[in-house]
Amino acid sequence: xxxxxxxxxxxxxxxxxxxxxxxxxxxxxxxxxxxxxxxxxxxxxxxxxxxxxxxxxxxxxxxxxxxxxxxxxxxxxxxxxxxxxxxxxxxxxxxxxxxxxxxxxxxxxxxxxxxxxxxxxxxxxxxxxxxxxxxxxxxxxxxxxxxxxxxxxxxxxxxxxxxxxxxxxxxxxxxxxxxxxxxxxxxxxxxxxxxxxxxxxxxxxxxxxxxxxxxxxxxxxxxxxxxxxxxxxxxxxxxxxxxxxxxxxxxxxxxxxxxxxxxxxxxxxxxxxxxxxxxxxxxxxxxxxxxxxxxxxxxxxxxxxxxxxxxxxxxxxxxxxxxxxxxxxxxxxxxxxxxxxxxxxxxxxxxxxxxxxxxxxxxxxxxxxxxxxxxxxxxxxxxxxxxxxxxxxxxxxxxxxxxxxxxx
Amino acid sequence: xxxxxxxxxxxxxxxxxxxxxxxxxxxxxxxxxxxxxxxxxxxxxxxxxxxxxxxxxxxxxxxxxxxxxxxxxxxxxxxxxxxxxxxxxxxxxxxxxxxxxxxxxxxxxxxxxxxxxxxxxxxxxxxxxxxxxxxxxxxxxxxxxxxxxxxxxxxxxxxxxxxxxxxxxxxxxxxxxxxxxxxxxxxxxxxxxxxxxxxxxxxxxxxxxxxxxxxxxxxxxxxxxxxxxxxxxxxxxxxxxxxxxxxxxxxxxxxxxxxxxxxxxxxxxxxxxxxxxxxxxxx
Numbered sequence: 001x002x003x004x005x006x007x008x009x010x011x012x013x014x015x016x017x018x019x020x021x022x023x024x025x026x027x028x029x030x031x032x033x034x035x036x037x038x039x040x041x042x043x044x045x046x047x048x049x050x051x052x053x054x055x056x057x058x059x060x061x062x063x064x065x066x067x068x069x070x071x072x073x074x075x076x077x078x079x080x081x082x083x084x085x086x087x088x089x090x091x092x093x094x095x096x097x098x099x100x101x102x103x104x105x106x107x108x109x110x111x112x113x114x115x116x117x118x119x120x121x122x123x124x125x126x127x128x129x130x131x132x133x134x135x136x137x138x139x140x141x142x143x144x145x146x147x148x149x150x151x152x153x154x155x156x157x158x159x160x161x162x163x164x165x166x167x168x169x170x171x172x173x174x175x176x177x178x179x180x181x182x183x184x185x186x187x188x189x190x191x192x193x194x195x196x197x198x199x200x201x202x203x204x205x206x207x208x209x210x211x212x213x214x215x216x217x218x219x220x221x222x223x224x225x226x227x228x229x230x231x232x233x234x235x236x237x238x239x240x241x242x243x244x245x246x247x248x249x250x251x252x253x254x255x256x257x258x259x260x261x262x263x264x265x266x267x268x269x270x271x272x273x274x275x276x277x278x279x280x281x282x283x284x285x286x287x288x289x290x291x292x293x294x295x296x297x298x299x300x301x302x303x304x305x306x307x308x309x310x311x312x313x314x315x316x317x318x319x320x321x322x323x324x325x326x327x328x329x330x331x332x333x334x335x336x337x338x339x340x341x342x343x344x345x346x347x348x349x350x351x352x353x354x355x356x357x358x359x360x361x362x363x364x365x366x367x368x369x370x371x372x373x374x375x376x377x378x379x380x381x382x383x384x385x386x387x388x389x390x391x392x393x394x395x396x397x398x399x400x401x402x403x404x405x406x407x408x
Numbered sequence: 409x410x411x412x413x414x415x416x417x418x419x420x421x422x423x424x425x426x427x428x429x430x431x432x433x434x435x436x437x438x439x440x441x442x443x444x445x446x447x448x449x450x451x452x453x454x455x456x457x458x459x460x461x462x463x464x465x466x467x468x469x470x471x472x473x474x475x476x477x478x479x480x481x482x483x484x485x486x487x488x489x490x491x492x493x494x495x496x497x498x499x500x501x502x503x504x505x506x507x508x509x510x511x512x513x514x515x516x517x518x519x520x521x522x523x524x525x526x527x528x529x530x531x532x533x534x535x536x537x538x539x540x541x542x543x544x545x546x547x548x549x550x551x552x553x554x555x556x557x558x559x560x561x562x563x564x565x566x567x568x569x570x571x572x573x574x575x576x577x578x579x580x581x582x583x584x585x586x587x588x589x590x591x592x593x594x595x596x597x598x599x600x601x602x603x604x605x606x607x608x609x610x611x612x613x614x615x616x617x618x619x620x621x622x623x624x625x626x627x628x629x630x631x632x633x634x635x636x637x638x639x640x641x642x643x644x645x646x647x648x649x650x651x652x653x654x655x656x657x658x659x660x661x662x663x664x665x666x667x668x669x670x671x672x673x674x675x676x677x678x679x680x681x682x683x684x685x686x687x688x689x690x691x
Contacts, residue, residue, distance in 0.1 A: 003507060003509060003512075005583075005604075005605075005606030005607045006606065020634075020636070050605075050606045050607050050691045051606070051607040051691075052607040052608075052633075052634075052689045052690075052691040053691055054633070067633050068628075068631050068633070150634065153607070155507050155509075156504055156507070157504050157505055157507050160504070176501070176504055176505075177497070177500070177501045177504075177640050179504070180500035180501050180503060180504040181496065181497060181500045181501075181642070183500065183503075183504075184480075184481060184496055184499060184500035184503065184527065185481055185496065185500075187479045187480070187481065187530070189510070189530050189531060189533060190510040190533055190534055191534075210509055211509060211510075211531065212510070213509055213510025213511060214510070215510065215534075308414075310414050332414060332416075332461065333459060333460060333461020333462060334414065334460040334461030334475075334476045334477040335414070335461070336479070336481075344671075344672035347672065348647050348670055348671070348672050351647045351672075352647060352670075355647075361427055361474050362427060362432075364644070365644070365645040365646060365647070365672070366642045366643060366644050366645055367642075367643045367645060368497065368640065368641075368642055368643070369640070369641045369642070369643050370501075370638060370639065370640045370641075371638065371639045371640075372636070372637065372638055373637035373638070373639065373684065374637070375620060375624050375635045375636065375637035375686060376621075376624060377621045377622075377624050377625050378621070380617060380620060380621055380624075380637075393645065393672065398427075398461075398474075398476060399461065400461045400462070400463075400474050400476075401459065401461050401462045401463075
């Protein structure tokens with residue numbers, strides 16, 4: 001199922017500032033105001049338009065804004081127009097309008113690009129500036145007086161960016177490139193059958209569910225006492241009931257007991273994992289009410305007992321090796337194993353485990369590096385500062401059979 | 409590599425990725441065929457019925473290879489190169505930045521050796537679609553054969569076409585476009601018509617800064633917004649052990665014992681540039 005294209009009533013959307021440096025999730029409800037940074041805004045101006053649209057905040061309402069129709073030109077100009085700043089002095093008297101004057105202009109219904117034009121007309125030095133300087137001046141004035149936001153739909157890309165900027169430590173510094181690498185290396189797709197341990201707010205769980213698109217099974221092995229509600233996972237508000245049905249949880253602390261009971265329980269029939277229709281036996285209604293004395297993890301338990309998991313993503317703040325060892329019996333041969341840790345000390349021990357384990361091949365340890373650039377025709381350069389420098393370590397390998405090994 | 413579950417045993421016509429210390433090698437199982445290598449002769453017929461994730465042996469039984477189930481990532485590492493290809497770090501970021509999910513319709517040019525194409529097909533399956541174009545007739549034919557062998561025939565439409573000259577021939581068809589061309593600015597003006605009404609994304613991969621500069625001008629000229637540019641690399645690491653001895657700070661002090669430390673360090677050599685990724689929105 002594709003992601004939504006039209007901004008609709010009731011949606012939870014993401015507002016991004018014009019410089020893409022500030023993010024704010026909000027809910028769209030006709031008649032209700034939301035606080036976006038320093039503005040109180042009614043959101044109905046956005047409903048019915050496409051995601052990706054830009055809006056200018058005028059007063060307390062949102063008006064559609066077309067960035068390609070800017071009155072004051074933002075043309076890419078050739079450098080070398082002969083102007084530079086050698087004679088320009090930086091004094092307050094360069095601008096004839098005071099802050100109060102500009103506020104009066106705003107209240108007199110002069111808005112948008114006309115306001116910017118008026119401010120420029122009040123500047124003594126604007127025409128003497130070089131083209132580069134003019135564009136920088138325009139950008140600053142627009143950022144200050146023309147609050148433009150972009151509204152995006154929640155999806156892995158934007159949620160990852162947003163959470164990384166708001167609270168990177170809560171998501172274990174899972175930057176979008178690192179998270180994407182985990183998803184690709186684990187071959188996450190519609191119909192996947194995966195184990196996940198996620199100590200980073202549910203970022204990995206949400207991303208995997210989005211890529212599974214409502215098909216397949218994801219068993220999350222949780223390391224806390226119970227499954228807590230997680231704000232990061234809840235922000236994946238675009239996931240439907242079909243997506244959530246793929247997810248079941250099981251406490252990690254009961255996993256070894258399950259392995260033991262499996263080896264002693266000869267009556268348990270294991271489905272042939274070579275058959276094409278592996279998933280028909282595992283459909284459990286999400287709305288089924290389970291009786292109180294029944295194991296609340298029954299769905300996950302049944303899935304684990306039938307084994308045949310096609311991979312694991314272990315994104316953990318704990319020591320990974322014991323967790324991985326406990327999970328290996330449930331994972332089929334020729335399946336990817338992914339381990340993600342924030343600290344090199346944790347990944348180091350796991351890397352050694354991979355190297356000494358005959359059941360793991362194609363081992364690779366890496367850390368993703370990403371750089372953002374300012375794209376332009378004549379001013380192309382990397383961003384001057386980056387607040388996305390930190391991410392963790394990815395260890396990958398493929399599980400294979402060993403002589404003494406009997407995977408489920 | 410389609411969205412059906414992993415198989416457990418090797419059958420005729422399967423694509424199998426063989427792995428040993430020399431690297432990865434992909435085969436399509438054909439009982440009359442064999443892999444001839446300096447480590448031995450591996451008969452395809454010997455592999456039939458063997459388990460994925462298990463070992464297959466040379467005909468003299470002296471050497472073995474691991475038989476792995478194909479995935480787009482393993483395919484990228486083992487496919488026959490007809491062109492320079494994209495590797496998993498870039499492919500995975502492209503998948504996320506284009507916002508691909510099951511059901512997305514995507515257009516790509518050039519197809520090249522089909523590395524990214526396989527990954528896209530995996531992500532948009534089973535209800536999405538990939539339209540992929542290349543102007544080189546023989547490469548298109550090889551790609552089509554591979555898509556068919558890998559069970560992707562329904563998901564992928566692969567055509568020989570000069571998209572810079574003729575556009576994609578698609579109208580109101582896709583929500584994501586990917587360009588990996590030497591001169592993407594020539595095709596950018598053909599892109600808007602291929603998009604469905606609403607929110608769409610385009611990405612372009614270019615090794616050189618000059619290509620990015622020209623692409624930016626073209627993109628702004630046709631109404632694309634939110635132009636972002638990234639570079640993504642995978643720093644390869646290893647765990648290295650080191651014996652640390654203590655320097656003597658005083659003339660007659662006792663020698664302190666060495667300690668052993670384990671450290672995660674970068675490998676000495678790595679790819680340091682692949683290309684720049686431009687990412688834009690079209691509404």
